[in-house]
Amino acid sequence: MSDIVATPVLKKSPNGAVPPSERLSLRSAVRWESGLIVVLIAALWFGFAQPNFASGTTVFFMGYNMGEIAIMALPLMLIVMIGEIDLSVASMLGLSGTLMGLLFQDGWNIYLAMLAALVVGALGGALNGVLIAKLGLPSIAVTIGTLGLFRGLAEPLLGANSVSNFPASLTKIGAAGVFGTHFSFSTVVFVVLAIIFGVVLHATPFGRSLFAIGLQSEAARFSGIRVDRIKFWLYVLSGVLCAFAGILFSLKNASARYDQGTGLELNVVAVVLFGGVSIFGGRGTVFGVVLSVLIFGTLQSAMTIINIDPQIQNIIIGVLLLISVIIPNGGEALRRIRARTRRSV
Amino acid sequence: MEPLLVLDHATKSFGPVRALENGSVTLYPGEAHALLGENGAGKSTLVKILAGVHRQDSGDLTIAGELVNFSGPAASKAAGVSIIYQEPTLFPDLTVAENIFMGRQPLRGGRRIDRGAMNKAATAVFSRLGVDLDPERLAKGLSVADQQIVEIAKALSLDAKVLVMDEPTAALTQVEVQRLFDVMKTLRSQGAAVMFISHRLEEVFASCQRVTIMRDGNFVSTAPIEDLTIDDIIRSMVGRNLESLFPKTITEPGKVVLEVEHLTSAGVFTDISFQVRRGEIVALAGLVGAGRSEVARAIFGIDPYDSGVVTINGKVLHRNAPRESMAAGIALVPEDRRQQGLVMDLSIDQNVALASLSRLSKGGLISRSSERNLALDWAQRLQLRYGKMRNPVATLSGGNQQKVVLGKWLARNPSLLIIDEPTRGIDVGTKAEVHRILDGLVAEGMAILMISSELPEVLGMADRVLVIREGRLSANMSRAEADEDSVMRAATLQSTESIV
């Protein structure tokens, strides 16, 4: 390795020296986001081609459909940034909504029930965090485990029942926008959170350390960054925000069920990766994720208007997910194939 | 006699970077041939071409008179070339025997692997090597030396015509090195050619017949070993005389900055005690794997330790708390620049700023301009050669990368600088610059603890030399007492002898 680096030529010509996987820089991130803007325009164009798309209702339903996914995508984005994953997000959404419903049914004050759900979110996140950050277990395995565990804990709480008599003052977030606008409550929450996340990730020492951890966690540790502690708290944050998303989910549907949001982890992971966050960590912008949310929202609304079955919408989401991981790697794959064919000549 | 392997004017570029301009080497049956050159001379690239990992852009490779064109490592292996890498490449979850015979396990009844025969064959190879390893144990947990032995056994079992060894002795003790030389002799007597890469010239003189020297990706010369002296070799490798590499100002050391007492970490190092004062460079010498870097990591707080006390400027440090160590004035320039020292994909200025971010922030937000100014300031002070501050640090040469690591830590104005292998993989010109920087820092009153595997660097730069052998301090010498012989002796002497 050192042979390559120490060659004097390198000083003048930076690019090809580094392995392709390391070459994606800020520039390529910008390119990815420009691409997203083009896709967004195309998606909007597709949307406006559908009848009744250009309306306040569409804006509301975009928030209605995407709000919780978008909120869960923000902490997941940070987790992917540091090179880990959290597949338990949708199960936490189910557990928290179920718990809130159950406690409310048992006569708890609704706000206390919400608080309890958030605490459980924090605990669930802490469980992930301890296993991953302190014990050093692979996050894939751990969060596949908690995906089952959280949903599995929600299941016996309510069984096949649902709770649906939440106060109308709260469930109205599922019926109309806030402050007389067409923006859903979850949209407003997402916008506020996205601004906070954007500033923290891109302008604070903490945010910078996330990039460092994702790109080279060893070097981050040697720079005095407390990698394990940060990892732990990111999972706690994810747990809390997913629990919050679960509360919103139950309220907007005016119904809490143990299986609410089953499979949403696909949407959340897809939104994050399509937003240009590298699955290998260290690369991504909040702006990209926001664009990704808008694209998914637009597509989903348009597809719903023309009556495409949600299961089939999943095909499109799955394909978008594949595209977003294959394109950054595609150039290298092509080069490899070309090299192989040249070899065999 | 017909040569066994000829590599003629091989070139290899990675993008616009020329890693190899002229790689040429000729190996004859029955010879041990040393390939020498500084880090960055192109040796590894040449080895990887022989291994089939890289393919040369131009130039011919001939083995046993036949022009070959390797499509991959498997083709190289099939042609009778066997490589032992510096880092062992074993499969930890598989047994030792399976590691040796992966892909060519003995079969019976068609396609079934015959484990009995495989284990027997492994035992046979081990007995040829004169070692006693259980072929049925997992490779996981083997010491580096034992791993290296498994690698050698692999090569031996292949009946390789050409055996390439890339610094195989770095982690071996004297006895194991001797055994390795015996194996080389056996192989040679069977008509194989051995290519030997090592930084320890005395080993080259002890084991090789001919020497090929490379510099800056180019072939320099090939000559019989008896026609050369160590000085000749070094001059050819470096391309100029050595003296200028080590500027050294002798200063009077001041008060104690770092005090380490009875530092112990079970199985890693034991009872390490020493001091470093203001205005002196203390070198920590010893073999790779002796525990030098581990001591540095424990002092800085990256690794925990079992017992002992670390005091800096009179303040006792807690274990395993790098932030506290940093606040107390310690800086650590780690051994592995690419993994530990730098975040290769972050820009130059972001790397310089990485350890000083809170100081560069206003109201919790990083001030881009202070970040930039800090980096510009240190770039100028350390005479960094770079294109744009916004470029990833990976675009710099090894020497300039090292300057960025130095800048990153000096920006914190530490009172103790721990620097692990300050010039590994750096071109000669920058090497001298790094040494001049260290010398200047000491003159300004900094305390430096330097870990180095390069004896000339240790002897040229240090005011005092500590030697660690197998996790214990085996010598503490003044600049005057330390010479090549005394340091090497302290580093390699077998423990059985030292007990007496």
Add this chain to the structure above:
Amino acid sequence: MTAVISKKPAGAAMARGGALLRAREMGIGIALVLVIALTTLFNHSFLSASSVQQLLTGASIFALLGVGETLVIITRNVDLSVGSVVGLSAYVVGNTFVNHPQMPIIFGFVIGILVGAVVGAVNGLITTVTKVPSLVVTLAALYIVRGIDALIVNGKRIDPGSVPSGFQTIGYYNVFGVPLLFIIVAVVVAIAGYAMRSFRSSRELYAIGSNPDAAGLAGIPTGRRVFTAFLVSGSLAGLGGALFLAEYATVDSTGGTGYEFLVVAAVVVGGVAIFGGSGTILGAALGALLLNTINQSLGSLKVSPFWNQAVAGALLLVAIAFDRWLSLRVARSLKSEQGAHRDV
């Protein structure tokens, strides 16, 4: 002196390659016996012939999927698409029977395997050519395949009436009291288990997962082997779909939903390291059996079946934490062994 003594246990623990793995299989065996014994204590009918037959049948499809999943995980990858493949394959096979009622039963299996093989091949191709983490590829495949399933099913369902009775027989027939379904899967497990120990190419799967870089340097055709693992995993999931149809005789667009989670849990509980390189087919199959036994035991103890998933999740976490603890302990004792070695 102590140095010499401390060397022994660590050396012994590591001495025999398979010892640890065999210990794991023993452990699961013991756990199985314990679960069965405890349950029988409270519910005597738990060990009745029909209950045991149910235990074996219930575990069969998971054990079968576990075989493929083990191959994939051993190479340091994961296949999350197996549940969707089961659903798609079951429906396609059923639909073929609807359209061609006279089709020989064997074709049902062939079609199932083919459906799975296609998905497995696509997974394997994308993973090996683009080097995208298989987690993402197969997560996408999970939903894409399920979506395709929904497209084909289009709200319908296969009813028992349209599945040939000969085909259904496979789902409940007993040979000398042993469920045929279980025998089929046991044969697959035996063959796969034997192959994983005895063939060069299958040993290379372990090598790839154990140290991918070294595997490349050793000249192992990494891409081809990983592709094969995905192909096998997909094909077995396809076969699993056919067996699913034989067992339940009915299927809609939700067949096999969530199986991927239970299969990964079973495999990991069975001692297959999630980071590749080690684990056995038998262990994975035993893991599936254990998981299913615990579920049925909870059922027979009148614990709500709603707890099943939580138990599987918890077991998965316990298994990986236990593995980690074990390897840390071994590493520590090795370290002090080496330290002692130095001191001698």
